[in-house]
Amino acid sequence: MLTSHQSGPQDSSVALLGSADTRVHTGVTPYTEPADAPHAGASHSATDHAATAHADVPTVGGHVLVVGRPGPRLDGLTHSLRSTGHQVSHALPGQVSQQVQQAHPDAVVALEEQHEDHYASDEDPHGGHEDHRGGYEHHYGGYEHPAYQGHQEHHEHHGHHSPQPSRMPDHRRPGLDLIREVRTVPGGRALPLVMVTAGQGPAGVADMLRGGADDCIPEASAPVELSARIEAKLRRVPVPVENLPLDPRTGLYSSAHFLDELDRELQRPEAGRRGGVIAMVGVAEMGALEARLGPRVRREVAERLAGVAERLGSFCDRLGWDDAGHLLMLMPGVDEETARRGLRRFAGTVAGTRFIVADENVRLTPAVGWLPLAECPDGTQALGRARDAVQEAIRHRDLQPVRYAPWMRGAPHRHRRRPLSSLIRPALSALSPVLALVLGVAVPFALYQQMYELGWDLGSAMYWVVVAGLVLSALLIVLECLYSLDATPRPEKPGRPYPPASAVIAAYLPNEAATIVDTVESFLRLDYPNELEIVLAYNTPHPLPVEDTLRDIAARDPRLVLLPVAGSTSKAQNINAAVTRVRGEFVGIFDADHHPAPTSFRDAWHWLSNGYDVVQGHCVIRNGDSSRVAKLVAVEFEAIYAVSHPGRTRLFGFGVFGGSNGFWRTDLLARTRMHGSMLTEDIDSTLRALNEGSRFAVDRTLISRELAPTTLKALWNQRSRWAQGWLQVSLKHLWRGLRSPVFTARQKLGMFVLLGWREVQPWLTLQILPILLYSVWRAGGFERLDWAVPVCVLAVVFTLAAGPVQALFAWRLAVPELRQRRPWFWSYLFVSTFFYSHFKNMVARQAHLKEALGDRQWRVTPRAAGKAVARR
CATH class of the missing domain: 3.30.70.270 (Reverse transcriptase/Diguanylate cyclase domain)
Incomplete structure (x- = not known):
């Protein structure tokens, strides 16, 4: 869009207002013949030149409304528009609305009043003007009209100096008044509006364009240019965006x-x-x-x-x-x-x-x-x-x-009586251990009695079902142990050069304040051959002194990025906030108590660069000396991460992400995310990613060391959340996974074992009690039972043997610093057989009841710095 340009004298022959008629009224010659032209001024008039200039102009037609005060300039503009084939009508300023209603134009061309004309209309009814009026005859807002250049030189030669005018305020600029008038007319906002300016400078032109003009063209421009601009506006009618x-x-x-x-x-x-x-x-x-x-x-x-x-x-x-x-x-x-x-x-x-x-x-x-x-x-x-x-x-x-x-x-609710369910649920949740016994023992025993009275020996049939279930569980444990020996090894070399990588540490600072600085320092010591950023994504209900320490570390080492997540209430929200900020091609996810091995990111890339999308590492307990509970968990984690995870991955053809010390391709994590509504968001994200066809690997040599709960209460809260979260995942994904065309038959079998059988087993093992009571009732007393049934004895022996086998494999595949702690494994074997397995089954049953009652409260596992296990 042309807003202003400097036209040379040669252009004035075809200026918009430069017709022969205007020479009479203005006293200004808009066209000067060349000095060497023969018969100068005799054979050609200004009108002839204009006609010659317009001879090749195409006729575009269209009704144009010209707005301006009568005078030579308006006549010249009208002549120029008609010469290019337009139908022209006139309207005085202040009469645009009436004219538009009579005959709606296709476009409006408004003639900006010259500054001296504007003053003359206000001060001199005869239209006179003198040189002393701010020099407006020669200067137009900082723009020199080419037709007056010679006149200006004449004044300067004779010692006349015209002062430079200042910018006219908006309320004294008639061009803006014309624009407002056109735009306030009904239908005027959509009319193409071209302003013919009297030499406005860039600032004046900008004001008119902002004020609502669609285009501005100096009056020294050629008529063909104005015609082309009008034609362009008619082809693309300007309409306000709104x-x-x-x-x-x-x-x-x-x-x-x-x-x-x-x-x-x-x-x-x-x-x-x-x-x-x-x-x-x-x-x-x-x-x-x-x-x-x-x-x-x-x-x-x-x-x-x-x-x-x-x-x-x-x-x-x-x-x-x-x-x-x-x-x-x-x-x-x-x-x-x-x-x-x-x-x-x-x-x-x-x-x-x-x-x-x-x-x-x-x-x-x-x-x-x-x-x-x-x-x-x-x-x-x-x-x-x-x-x-x-x-x-x-x-x-x-x-x-x-x-x-x-x-x-967030509207305030009216005071109303609390529903009865909100009063009953807390009571039932508190009584869930008793409720589990009622549902798992008393109800089945009564059912077996009633069915026997009706002639159906359901209790005896359930006896064999329970025996088969116990044998199946033991068999699965043994198979996982055997398959773990030949777990898929990590590729020796990366498939591609090491790319930039990112680590995300998810933390709830009030709980992690005692350990977070040590964790951050351990990450800054990692050995990785490319850029590695460490993003600490945390939430806290109030500022903490440890934040100042973290800011000092970040100022010292730019690899540390502090990301406070406002409004977050979960680990999932912290990870989701971080995933769009990370720059790495892959990202490692860690809890705030983890200290990964120095080469863990190198080793993870070996998997990810060779066709895998996620790799889960081996989580090792580093505070086993803190308490008996910590020792128990330390051995249990070896049974899980060194035996069960690798063995199950090889047995069924898929791995799982365990929530920490897991490495994801950033693109996959970005579109998978973590769902905060799930108590085990890690397993939920695993199933959703697997359903997309992602490949999961498990590497027990990819080590990160963490803290274990040190009290039985803390362990109960942690395992309750895990058990309830697994149930949520089973309810959400089991049936969907079994019907999914993405999974193979082997993977679907593993899905059934992992999500289905896992939830049934705690209740099935509990059936031993009602079946035993039913057998005693039917036989007439304990002394009349035959305890030496060969099948029963063999089933019990095989079931009890699964625990020692798992403990043996856990010791064989454990990390070196734990393998040296043989008493821990003997203690785990004894406690697991006679107490811990029943403890975990009881936790699972109570978690089922809590989910049924809608109790999904997240109880944070407390963290405290503990004495680390010596690494050997």
Whole structure:
């Protein structure tokens, strides 16, 4: 768009206001013949030159309304427009509305009044002007009119000096008044408006463009240029962005037009409206992006999100955006489950994609809030509720679409009587051990008695079922032990050069304050041949002194990145907040008490660069000397990470991520995330990633040392959370995994054992008691029972042998510093056989009851610095 330009004298022959008629009135010669031209001034008039200049101009037609005061300049402009084929009508300033209503023009060309004319109209009714009026005859706002250059030189030659005018204030500039008048006329906002300026400088032109003009052209320009500009405006009619249904820069509905579409959908009769969902998508990183890159990112982010939605197909009918950068989605005729699946797929795709925003490569965390159209009273409230759901989704950052609920609005609830269930559940939860005995012993015993009275010996049949179950469990333990001996070895060399890597330490600082500094220092000592950043993602309810220490370490070593996660209440939220900030190609996830081995990131890349997506390492207890409980857990972890995990991976063809000392490809972790609603978010993320076809490896030589609970109460709380979390994962993923075409038959068998049999076994083993009581009742007393049944004896021997076998393999495959502690393994063998196995079964049964009662409270495992086990 031309806003101002310096035209040479040779252009004035075809200037917009430079016709023959204007020479009479202005006294200024708009065209001067060359000095060497024959018969100068005799054979050609200015009009002839203008006609010659216009001879090749195409006729574009169109009705143009010229706004300006009568005079030579208006006549010249009219002549120029008509000479290029336009139909012209006139309107005086102040009469635009009347003229537009009589005959709506295709375009408006407004003639800015010359400054001296403006003053003359106010001060001199005769239109006179003198040189002493600020020199406006020769200077126009800092712009020299070429037609007056010779006149200016003449004045300077004779000692006349015209002062430079100052910029005219807005209220004294008639050009802005004309623009306002046109734009306030009904329909005037959409009319192409070209201002013919009287030599405005850049500042004046900028003011007029900001004031609503579509174009500005100096009056010294050629008529053909004005004609071309009008033609361009008619081809691309300028309409205010807020009046367009679709934003021309994003292709999306503006907020106002999207609201109109939503209201139109809500006003449809319910009989003709089947389902439907309104959704809003925010980005958790928007604040940081805007602070770093400016407000332009709002539009760009909305545009990138819309591009993903369009690529995914037709689950969304109409897309819009608002000024905050939210993507708006209208899905009429879609049921809630279909909408939820589509939104979940959309969120995963966005999270797994890197976008270019403001020339920067970024990863985004979409936060999706939605609600059914049936719950929307009107469009404005619907968008407000969707926005509340988006805020809740941003808090979790787990890519889960959040359905609006009234509590998200934070409105105060009326005082009402608490429901009876809220009073009963705590009592039942406190009595869960007794309730487990009632459900697991008393109820089956009564059932066996009643069935026997009816002629069905159910108790005897259950006896063989229990025996078979115990033998099967023991057999699985032995198979895992045998398969662990030949676990898949780590590739000797990396498949590609070592890339940048990242470590994420998830911490709840009030609980980890005593150990976090040691943990950070251990990570800064890691040996990795490329860039390694350590991101400490933590949450704390109040500032702590240890934060100052951490900031000092970060100032000393830029590899440490401190990431406080405001509003976080879980490890999952901390990891989700960190995953979009990390720069590494792969990322290691650790709890705040872990000290990984110096070469752990090197070793992990050997797996990930050779076709694997996740590798789980070996977690070793480093405070086994702290208490008897810590010793027990130290040996148990060797049985889990050195025996069970590698053996199960080889036996069934898939591994699992254990929550810490696990290494993920960053792209996979970004689109998988951790779901804070799950008590074992690590296992949940494992199953979701496996269902995508990801490959998991387990490496018992990939060591990280952590702290174990030191009291029985702390161990109970930790294992209760694990057991309840496993149950949640089983309920969510077992049936889905068995039907999934992604898994092989061998993997589905492993899925059934891991998620199904694992949950049945604690209750099955408890059936020994009601079956024994039933047998005594049926035989008439303990003394009449035959205890020497060969099959029963063999089953008991085999079952009891599984514990010593597992302890033996745990000692054989343990890390060197624990293998030297043989008394620990003998103690574990005894305690596990007669107490600890029953303890874990009791924890599992109580966890089932807590889940059924809706008690999902997260109890933090306390951390305390303990005496480390010597490494040998």
